[in-house]
Amino acid sequence: MKNRLFKDILPRVSKPARYVGGELNMIKKDWEQSDIKMVFAFPDVYEIGMSHLGGKILYGVVNEKSNNLMERAFAPWPDMEAIMREEKIPLYSLETYTPLKKFDVVGFSLQYELSISNVLNMLDLSTIPIWSKDRQEDDPIVVAGGPVSFNPEPFAEFFDAFMIGDGEDLILEFLDCLKQNQELDRKNKLLKLATIEGVYVPCLYSVEYKEDGTIKAMLSQNRDVPERVRKRLVQDLDAAYFPDKPIVPYMEIVHDRAVLEVMRGCQRACRFCHAGIVYRPVREKSLETLKRQAQAQLQNTGYDEISLTSLSTLDYSGVNPLVKDLVKTYGKLGIGVALPSLRVDAFSIELANEVQKVRKTTLTLAPEAGTQRLRDVINKNVNEDDLFRAADAAFKSGWNSIKLYFMLGLPTETVADLDGILELLIKVRDIGKHFSRRSVEIRASLACFVPKAHTPFQWSSQNSFAQLEEKRRHLQCHRIKNVKLSFHHSHISILEGTIARGDRRIAQVIYKAWQKGCKFDGWSEYFKFDKWMEAFADLDIEPDFYTLRERSYDEIFPWDFIDTGVSKAYLYKQYEMANSAELTPDCRQAGCVDCGICGDFGVFIDLKEEA
Amino acid sequence: MRLRAEYSVGPHLKFLANLDMMHLMERTLRRAKIPYLLSEGFNPHIKMSLGTILPVGVWGQKEYFDLDIKPMPIADFIEAMNQALPPGIYIRKCCEILPLAPALMKVINAADYIFMMQCTGLDLENIAAQILSQDKILVNSKGKNKMLTKDLRPGLYDINAERQDEVEIIMARVSVNEPLNIRFDEILDVFVQYGINKKYMLDFWRRGNYIRKGEHYYSPLEKV
Numbered sequence: 132m133k134n135r136l137f138k139d140i141l142p143r144v145s146k147p148a149r150y151v152g153g154e155l156n157m158i159k160k161d162w163e164q165s166d167i168k169m170v171f172a173f174p175d176v177y178e179i180g181m182s183h184l185g186g187k188i189l190y191g192v193v194n195e196k197s198n199n200l201m202e203r204a205f206a207p208w209p210d211m212e213a214i215m216r217e218e219k220i221p222l223y224s225l226e227t228y229t230p231l232k233k234f235d236v237v238g239f240s241l242q243y244e245l246s247i248s249n250v251l252n253m254l255d256l257s258t259i260p261i262w263s264k265d266r267q268e269d270d271p272i273v274v275a276g277g278p279v280s281f282n283p284e285p286f287a288e289f290f291d292a293f294m295i296g297d298g299e300d301l302i303l304e305f306l307d308c309l310k311q312n313q314e315l316d317r318k319n320k321l322l323k324l325a326t327i328e329g330v331y332v333p334c335l336y337s338v339e340y341k342e343d344g345t346i347k348a349m350l351s352q353n354r355d356v357p358e359r360v361r362k363r364l365v366q367d368l369d370a371a372y373f374p375d376k377p378i379v380p381y382m383e384i385v386h387d388r389a390v391l392e393v394m395r396g397c398q399r400a401c402r403f404c405h406a407g408i409v410y411r412p413v414r415e416k417s418l419e420t421l422k423r424q425a426q427a428q429l430q431n432t433g434y435d436e437i438s439l440t441s442l443s444t445l446d447y448s449g450v451n452p453l454v455k456d457l458v459k460t461y462g463k464l465g466i467g468v469a470l471p472s473l474r475v476d477a478f479s480i481e482l483a484n485e486v487q488k489v490r491k492t493t494l495t496l497a498p499e500a501g502t503q504r505l506r507d508v509i510n511k512n513v514n515e516d517d518l519f520r521a522a523d524a525a526f527k528s529g530w531n532s533i534k535l536y537f538m539l540g541l542p543t544e545t546v547a548d549l550d551g552i553l554e555l556l557i558k559v560r561d562i563g564k565h566f567s568r569r570s571v572e573i574r575a576s577l578a579c580f581v582p583k584a585h586t587p588f589q590w591s592s593q594n595s596f597a598q599l600e601e602k603r604r605h606l607q608c609h610r611i612k613n614v615k616l617s618f619h620h621s622h623i624s625i626l627e628g629t630i631a632r633g634d635r636r637i638a639q640v641i642y643k644a645w646q647k648g649c650k651f652d653g654w655s656e657y658f659k660f661d662k663w664m665e666a667f668a669d670l671d672i673e674p675d676f677y678t679l680r681e682r683s684y685d686e687i688f689p690w691d692f693i694d695t696g697v698s699k700a701y702l703y704k705q706y707e708m709a710n711s712a713e714l715t716p717d718c719r720q721a722g723c724v725d726c727g728i729c730g731d732f733g734v735f736i737d738l739k740e741e742a
Numbered sequence: 743m744r745l746r747a748e749y750s751v752g753p754h755l756k757f758l759a760n761l762d763m764m765h766l767m768e769r770t771l772r773r774a775k776i777p778y779l780l781s782e783g784f785n786p787h788i789k790m791s792l793g794t795i796l797p798v799g800v801w802g803q804k805e806y807f808d809l810d811i812k813p814m815p816i817a818d819f820i821e822a823m824n825q826a827l828p829p830g831i832y833i834r835k836c837c838e839i840l841p842l843a844p845a846l847m848k849v850i851n852a853a854d855y856i857f858m859m860q861c862t863g864l865d866l867e868n869i870a871a872q873i874l875s876q877d878k879i880l881v882n883s884k885g886k887n888k889m890l891t892k893d894l895r896p897g898l899y900d901i902n903a904e905r906q907d908e909v910e911i912i913m914a915r916v917s918v919n920e921p922l923n924i925r926f927d928e929i930l931d932v933f934v935q936y937g938i939n940k941k942y943m944l945d946f947w948r949r950g951n952y953i954r955k956g957e958h959y960y961s962p963l964e965k966v
Contacts, residue, residue, distance in 0.1 A: 433769030
């Protein structure tokens with residue numbers, strides 16, 4: 132197989148390095164000596180999938196901490212896919228060129244709703260049945276995890292099981308359970324898996340609907356299987372596994388640098404934020420751990436940059452000493468520190484300068500909305516002065532371009548809020564002009580707001596395509612010098628919204644759309660909105676039911692049975708407070724806001740470096 | 743001090759683009775803790791230049807780069823690098839060169855390509871002689887914005903064919919950079935014109951890069 136690929140197949144495709152494996156730090160375990168064989172399948176191309184931190188953690192923990200093995204597979208780009216289909220080459224793993232069908236477990240990482248069409252395509256390329264119910268004893272167990280699986284229902288019928296929440300411990304328990312029950316048939320294996328906390332086995336639950344299309348009840352079909360599936364979380368991140376020797380790809384990938392996860396979770400309580408809810412509570416790593424992990428990562432990879440990642444890195448209690456230490460230790464070797472999207476209010480001049488000593492990285496700030504009123508609605512605790520101070524500091528220190536993130540279509544948004552975005556951009560540009568002799572560049576990226584499951588806006592109506600387009604036109608008709616606006620594709624956001632709050636009936640639509648040729652839907656050049664709408668029409672399913680409809684307080688949501696630890700009562704209270712633009716403070720400073728996770732899960736906020 | 747290194751890139755790495763190779767080398771320098779020198783300025787970078795660029799899909803036995811480092815024994819450099827390099831790639835030789843030595847890109851002007859084929863049933867020696875007897879050898883070549891017709895003959899220095907057990911081998915020695923830059927795929931095009939179909943190819947690689955002076959070919963380590 133490898134010979135054939137190198138000689139006949141790969142010379143004919145774009146970016147062949149995507150398909151060869153063999154990278155530095157790749158782990159190739161002995162197939163015969165390993166217990167359960169799992170392949171980590173990422174439903175996007177190599178350079179996206181290899182940038183994903185969760186995959187690096189799972190790959191390392193399974194291969195280093197257990198006698199099971201994990202290999203990798205990614206979605207082939209359409210040119211490669213065409214040749215694979217023509218030459219009858221099944222989708223294979225990069226470590227041993229083994230077809231996916233030969234593994235015991237195929238695990239997909241769901242980072243984004245629309246990657247599901249690629250999941251179907253990858254299963255098909257592996258000749259694994261697409262529907263869970265069609266799989267036979269010798270087919271792999273097909274599982275999924277990642278943030279999207281917090282509402283697993285639209286995908287429920289494609290997967291045999293889901294792993295919900297932090298995966299470090301869960302994946303080892305999952306594979307061990309399979310190892311211990313190898314003699315059981317598929318159905319009974321799944322029953323065993325369903326008793327592990329954090330595992331959801333869809334075929335063991337049934338859903339009943341009301342006449343209006345909403346859910347009447349969701350019931351577990353077996354008394355050993357819990358009514359609600361509780362997410363897994365790792366309390367002590369210092370003790371948790373983190374890879375010291377991540378794979379270093381040969382080709383350039385999207386995030387081509389060493390990565391340090393400084394903490395997990397965020398309790399800023401931004402009301403639109405899915406990750407902010409499902410990854411509660413905040414758990415930090417200690418400075419000592421981070422310095423050690425930075426040293427190991429850089430030593431074993433040779434990267435020239437290290438990124439401090441988390442949902443809100445500037446909120447890490449030790450961020451100042453950490454950045455200073457890293458710059459001091461590695462700056463002289465030409466190794467830089469990268470801070471991804473910064474919180475506007477936490478940004479300090481000092482820290483900006485620390486990072487800049489070595490390499491000027493892009494400065495990105497996210498005010499999210501154009502007026503104070505709307506920022507209060509979404510509980511983004513940032514005011515204009517914070518933003519101006521941050522811009523001021525940045526331009527003073529020599530940055531020449533700033534990127535700002537906004538959302539369109541937020542609940543209660545009016546024309547005044549849109550105009551507010553433009554006014555804000557002009558003011559930031561003027562600050563830049565004041566400091567810089569060269570012309571400054573202000574880039575604004577405008578995403579369309581998509582209400583997500585498990586957030587206070589899960590009850591909200593999403594803007595229609597027509598509304599979003601009108602807002603886009605309104606903003607675009609004003610041309611401002613040195614300010615560039617870029618918009619996300621509204622159609623993509625509408626489809627994302629449909630799936631994000633979808634139920635089991637959506638699976639048929641996904642299948643139909645895939646049959647009509649949909650894949651790589653997150654890539655605008657491949658996204659076929661018309662095909663998706665045809666699929667909805669063919670099945671007589673109305674997307675507006677999922678997007679435009681404002682939900683009532685007592686509606687049972689498809690994802691209610693997933694227990695994130697945050698109570699529905701808290702979310703509803705937040706929803707009401709949003710409508711009256713009332714703020715909720717950060718619970719680290721202001722005390723408990725009763726979201727429910729700490730008491731219910733017996734966990735606590737874990738801050739490591741507070742004085 | 744400035745070093746010139748000769749390295750080998752194995753078949754498994756033949757799909758790497760030039761930028762990928764540069765990143766690979768830079769990361770290896772850092773892992774191997776080589777005391778490399780950085781350029782001045784806002785965006786300091788390692789003072790290294792890859793003097794030869796392998797086309798994607800071709801591997802190479804003798805490729806070259808120049809590098810500025812703080813003084814260290816050459817043997818230590820080679821050892822540290824070879825321990826840190828990924829499998830399939832290694833430093834063969836190394837020598838110190840003068841800081842003012844002309845850049846590799848400026849001096850390398852010839853290269854050998856090897857084409858290994860399954861049994862073609864063709865008289866390859868005769869074909870080689872035939873090609874070399876032409877006054878002009880025209881191929882279509884992609885110019886900046888349009889297709890151009892290019893005469894390869896002045897840059898085709900030699901073509902040899904031989905049979906080894908089950909395989910047949912053609913070696914082509916061609917001009918690169920100056921006076922004429924002959925690209926690898928252009929040689930393949932010439933072969934196709936003379937009936938050597940691409941389907942016969944089992945493997946191909948670059949055997950070496952040379953400095954041509956008159957009728958002599960020197961390695962970039964010999965002639966600095």
